[in-house]
Amino acid sequence: MESVKRNILLNPGPSTTTDTVKYAQVVPDICPREKEFGNLMKGIRDDLVKIVHGDTEKYTAVLFCGSGTINIDVCLNSLLPEGKKILVINNGAYSSRAVEICQYYGLEHINLAFPVDEIPNLDVIEETLKQNPDIALVHTTHNETGTGILNPIKEIGALVHQYNAVFTVDTTSTYAMRPINIEEDNIDFCMASAQKGLMSFTGLSFVVGNKSIIEKSADYPKRSYYCNLFLQYDFFRKTGEMHFTPPVQTIYATVQALKEYWNEGEQAKWARHTRVFNAINAGLDELGFRQVIKPELRAGLVSSAIYPDDECWNFEKVHDYCYERGFTIYPGKISTANTFRLCALGAIDKGDIDEFFKVFREALKECGVTVPVKYSD
Numbered sequence: 573m574e575s576v577k578r579n580i581l582l583n584p585g586p587s588t589t590t591d592t593v594k595y596a597q598v599v600p601d602i603c604p605r606e607k608e609f610g611n612l613m614k615g616i617r618d619d620l621v622k623i624v625h626g627d628t629e630k631y632t633a634v635l636f637c638g639s640g641t642i643n644i645d646v647c648l649n650s651l652l653p654e655g656k657k658i659l660v661i662n663n664g665a666y667s668s669r670a671v672e673i674c675q676y677y678g679l680e681h682i683n684l685a686f687p688v689d690e691i692p693n694l695d696v697i698e699e700t701l702k703q704n705p706d707i708a709l710v711h712t713t714h715n716e717t718g719t720g721i722l723n724p725i726k727e728i729g730a731l732v733h734q735y736n737a738v739f740t741v742d743t744t745s746t747y748a749m750r751p752i753n754i755e756e757d758n759i760d761f762c763m764a765s766a767q768k769g770l771m772s773f774t775g776l777s778f779v780v781g782n783k784s785i786i787e788k789s790a791d792y793p794k795r796s797y798y799c800n801l802f803l804q805y806d807f808f809r810k811t812g813e814m815h816f817t818p819p820v821q822t823i824y825a826t827v828q829a830l831k832e833y834w835n836e837g838e839q840a841k842w843a844r845h846t847r848v849f850n851a852i853n854a855g856l857d858e859l860g861f862r863q864v865i866k867p868e869l870r871a872g873l874v875s876s877a878i879y880p881d882d883e884c885w886n887f888e889k890v891h892d893y894c895y896e897r898g899f900t901i902y903p904g905k906i907s908t909a910n911t912f913r914l915c916a917l918g919a920i921d922k923g924d925i926d927e928f929f930k931v932f933r934e935a936l937k938e939c940g941v942t943v944p945v946k947y948s949d
């Protein structure tokens with residue numbers, strides 16, 4: 573097996589993959605309607621439930637062909653009963669995306685907005701649930717990838733259940749990285765896609781959730797043909813296949829990625845991501861960069877650094893310098909400050925971050941940025 577040029581992706585997904593996962597895509601051509609392929613998908617679906625410690629009797633994984641946003645679309649449009657309302661707890665870009673999905677489908681919703689650098693206030697959430705007994709579905713994001721803040725999903729989930737609503741959590745940027753226990757964390761539905769925590773490729777996304785709630789949703793309004801949770805679940809139940817053509821090569825890669833996931837182990841993998849994250853923060857601190865999210869609120873996977881007040885700072889130039897040397901850095905996603913992000917996902921370790929900071933420091937020097945970096949206030 574020839575090794576492929578290794579790039580270190582510090583963007584928030586897709587992530588750096590192993591060569592074994594890359595090569596797992598190279599297989600004889602196969603029609604995905606063959607039994608052999610169906611068996612592969614069954615194995616994946618069970619594994620996806622087990623990653624969040626779900627009981628496969630109670631929880632199931634429903635696969636979709638698409639990037640991660642398809643999961644948010646599917647959950648919101650499929651799990652809302654007629655005449656009911658969605659509550660989106662929104663402190664960042666990905667929950668704002670959920671609000672936009674509600675708008676596009678014309679779903680009744682409340683956009684409960686909080687500052688992007690603070691965790692949502694539980695008293696306000698409870699008051700909103702109390703005042704609006706027609707809320708049937710509550711949605712939020714676990715690790716707000718736009719900033720890297722960790723939301724208290726277990727506490728939010730407890731409130732949601734106290735008020736008899738269903739809780740969907742966008743775990744795309746924590747799943748298979750930061751340990752999750754679907755039942756103990758009070759989650760009814762979580763979601764992710766293969767190119768993030770699993771360190772596979774784009775094209776396969778999945779919703780992991782409570783079977784009985786999906787079955788109940790059979791009678792809810794059907795608002796999308798391609799993106800309906802019950803229809804896809806029902807098709808899997810009857811045939812063991814995806815309703816429409818699956819992302820064949822990504823599924824082969826994901827089978828390999830799951831093997832590597834179990835080999836590494838949940839705790840060891842989380843410890844590795846933590847090592848990477850700590851190295852990123854240490855590197856940023858040493859250079860004097862400020863971050864948007866206070867250390868105690870960080871989810872441990874995304875660092876969001878604020879642009880220094882230095883007229884020589886030029887994100888594009890720094891990016892290009894690093895990119896040419898195999899390191900990808902990424903712009904931020906908040907409107908209140910100019911930021912860039914460094915993320916700890918993927919098949920990388922502390923040594924890669926040490927190498928990155930050598931290159932990053934050179935890039936700052938090339939641009940003439942003063943180190944440690946300066947801020948005007």
Ligand SMILES: *Cc1c(COP(=O)(O)O)cnc(C)c1O
Pocket residue numbers: 584585639640641642666713715716717742743744745765
């Ligand atoms: C990456 C990500 C998504 C999905 O984004 P796509 O561009 O559709 O893959 C959704 N939610 C969160 C929190 C993410 O980090």
